[in-house]
Amino acid sequence: MDALTAAFHMYFQPWVIGSTLFGVAMGIVLGSIPGLTATMAIALIVPMTFTMSPVASVGMLVGAYKGGCFGGSIPAIMLNTPGTPAAAATVLDGYEMAKQGKGLKALRVAITASVLADSFSDIVLILVAPPLALIALKMGPPEMTGLIVFSLLIITAVAGSSLVKGLIAGVIGLLVGTVGLDPITATRRLGFDLTQLDEGIALMPMLIGLFALSEFFINAEKRVQRSKTSLFTIDQDENDVKLSQEERKACFKIIGMASAIGTFLGAVPGIGPSIAAFASYAQAKRMSKHPERFGHGSVEGVAAAEAGNNAVAGANLIPLLTLGIPGDIGAALLLGAFMIQGLHPGPLLFKQNLDIIYAIFMALLTANLFNYILARQYIKIAHRVAQAPKHYVFPAILAFCLVGAYGFNQNVFDVWMTLLFGVIGYVLRKNGFPVAPLLIAFILEPILESSFRQSLLISRGSLAIFFTQPISAAFLALSAVGIGLSVWGRIKQRVVS
Amino acid sequence: MARLNKDIVSGIVLSVFALALYLVIIPRQVEYGGTGPIALSPRLFCQITAVLLFALSLWLVVVGWRQSHATEASADPVGEARPLSRGAVSVAVSAVYVMAMEPLGYFSTTVVAMVFFLYFFGARSWKGITLYLGLMMPFIYVLFVKALKVILPNGVFF
Numbered sequence A: 001m002d003a004l005t006a007a008f009h010m011y012f013q014p015w016v017i018g019s020t021l022f023g024v025a026m027g028i029v030l031g032s033i034p035g036l037t038a039t040m041a042i043a044l045i046v047p048m049t050f051t052m053s054p055v056a057s058v059g060m061l062v063g064a065y066k067g068g069c070f071g072g073s074i075p076a077i078m079l080n081t082p083g084t085p086a087a088a089a090t091v092l093d094g095y096e097m098a099k100q101g102k103g104l105k106a107l108r109v110a111i112t113a114s115v116l117a118d119s120f121s122d123i124v125l126i127l128v129a130p131p132l133a134l135i136a137l138k139m140g141p142p143e144m145t146g147l148i149v150f151s152l153l154i155i156t157a158v159a160g161s162s163l164v165k166g167l168i169a170g171v172i173g174l175l176v177g178t179v180g181l182d183p184i185t186a187t188r189r190l191g192f193d194l195t196q197l198d199e200g201i202a203l204m205p206m207l208i209g210l211f212a213l214s215e216f217f218i219n220a221e222k223r224v225q226r227s228k229t230s231l232f233t234i235d236q237d238e239n240d241v242k243l244s245q246e247e248r249k250a251c252f253k254i255i256g257m258a259s260a261i262g263t264f265l266g267a268v269p270g271i272g273p274s275i276a277a278f279a280s281y282a283q284a285k286r287m288s289k290h291p292e293r294f295g296h297g298s299v300e301g302v303a304a305a306e307a308g309n310n311a312v313a314g315a316n317l318i319p320l321l322t323l324g325i326p327g328d329i330g331a332a333l334l335l336g337a338f339m340i341q342g343l344h345p346g347p348l349l350f351k352q353n354l355d356i357i358y359a360i361f362m363a364l365l366t367a368n369l370f371n372y373i374l375a376r377q378y379i380k381i382a383h384r385v386a387q388a389p390k391h392y393v394f395p396a397i398l399a400f401c402l403v404g405a406y407g408f409n410q411n412v413f414d415v416w417m418t419l420l421f422g423v424i425g426y427v428l429r430k431n432g433f434p435v436a437p438l439l440i441a442f443i444l445e446p447i448l449e450s451s452f453r454q455s456l457l458i459s460r461g462s463l464a465i466f467f468t469q470p471i472s473a474a475f476l477a478l479s480a481v482g483i484g485l486s487v488w489g490r491i492k493q494r495v496v497s
Numbered sequence B: 001m002a003r004l005n006k007d008i009v010s011g012i013v014l015s016v017f018a019l020a021l022y023l024v025i026i027p028r029q030v031e032y033g034g035t036g037p038i039a040l041s042p043r044l045f046c047q048i049t050a051v052l053l054f055a056l057s058l059w060l061v062v063v064g065w066r067q068s069h070a071t072e073a074s075a076d077p078v079g080e081a082r083p084l085s086r087g088a089v090s091v092a093v094s095a096v097y098v099m100a101m102e103p104l105g106y107f108s109t110t111v112v113a114m115v116f117f118l119y120f121f122g123a124r125s126w127k128g129i130t131l132y133l134g135l136m137m138p139f140i141y142v143l144f145v146k147a148l149k150v151i152l153p154n155g156v157f158f
Helices: A002-009 A014-031 A037-051 A055-070 A073-079 A085-099 A103-137 A139-159 A163-177 A202-219 A245-266 A274-286 A297-317 A317-323 A329-340 A347-352 A353-376 A390-409 A411-429 A437-456 A472-495 B005-031 B042-072 B077-104 B104-122 B126-147
Strands: none
Touching: A002 A014, A002 A055, A002 A353, A002 A411, A014 A037, A014 A055, A014 A139, A014 A353, A037 A055, A037 A202, A037 A329, A055 A163, A055 A297, A055 A329, A055 A353, A073 A085, A073 A103, A085 A103, A085 A274, A085 A297, A103 A245, A103 A274, A103 A297, A103 A317, A103 A347, A103 A353, A139 A163, A139 A317, A139 A437, A139 A472, A163 A437, A163 A472, A163 B042, A202 A329, A202 A390, A202 A411, A202 A437, A202 B077, A245 A274, A274 A297, A317 A329, A317 A347, A317 A353, A329 A437, A347 A353, A353 A437, A353 B104, A390 A411, A390 B077, A390 B104, A411 B077, B005 B042, B042 B126, B077 B104, B104 B126
């Protein structure tokens, strides 16, 4: 009760609530510009949080995460261009509705579905996380090793189109994570005698470089042509925008179903919002009384896709907050930002900083409310923002990336690291390697290495400990099954095509 | 001579890197753990990742080789050169921008870099470019210097 009261006093301050509002606004706006994903929105906003209190900074970032998740649906509906990969399912029916002059109706359905599903998964998070954290506290080094290996294998297996490239990206991330001082003996490793690397490679420059700066380099490859996309008019007549009684009933049923699917899938590390959105869409089509309308402008299709993809946002925080394992790249960015603020998500955070955990829960629910209020107004002008000229947007990204990287430690070495990782990200992406597994593996490397080496110390060097401890063995078996299924799925796809 | 598949090239480069890592870089850059338990060796995890990287790179070479036999080569070296050269130019100019940031100051180098990149990305209206810089520089100053208290490099001009 004391922790709850403390959290209330921490969170409900004008400055803290204002930062959540600002984060949601930035997330919606940046997520709605094609080419600027929710991930990049968080990467660009993170430097602004360095001087804030932990709760204010978490509020801003959580707001940006949620705003960005919805923001991606705006260009998906209005421009046939998903602002985030997860909004790809929204295009199927959203764009068709826009072509029929029902763009505003589609956007309103998208907002309602997003916010309801997000709130549902946040409530599940609030109920499930504390008991799960208690279980996680009982996990020893072999169990943690098994869990992280399982998470990394699943994340690398589903990232990108190539399993082997995903695995290579993950291994590169682990390698980059070994730079710095050895966690047990404190001797220098792979630092090339640079004292700036004694503490390892800083997360923020790497994050900004890999995600924001690499995007800049990729877009620099082509000179921007003036867009010929026609603007669909937004119908402002309230009668045309309202849902009928039948549509409202069908949508709420679909939102409930998609929220459950998205929450369940989102709680598994590696299963990102795209998979949840398409799974929800497919199920909604099966459940619908009018499946023939799907793909031709069905409100149920928009509701299912948006609810599925946004329900993942809250559920993704379950493994993040309870185990310290980010489920997708957005959660990985949040984890990095939490660590910069001195917060280490995981079971110990529940034990030592329960007030911060409750404040995070309050931020999550408040961000949903702000998301709804702001998005309802923003969608009236969103189609103009989504067509912001790219030749003005991308140079600004470069400036913000470098000033953000510099602001981290007021050190130009971090700017060079940002540039280096920007180039690495650019080269990897040009060759078809996903960068998300690299970042997630880098973040998990310290825990994985410590757990692995502690397990070997306990077992006096024998690897059998990972197979004799039941939980560890179970995770490793699941990993093998997961990889096997992934390989089998890809072989089947190749045979069919 | 058939153009080498990108995956084969990537696999070969990574496998050479992994070998160099295991045989040269790790022995020079990471202390030997001595005769104690292997878990205490600082080299252990680095070596494991190097071995994994080598094995996965070879797998990538095999995958690339299979794909290059299954499909006809569709790479268009001439068509790919221009985007890559634009990418390389943007990397090079960004590097010069970062190099010049401390001696010449953040704002002066940013103005020059922005003018270059705006033109590079396709902006042609000098009025638009001027207005853009007139809004963006003060915005960065207010946000980062005044609000977030970041001390940006002044350089020789300020």
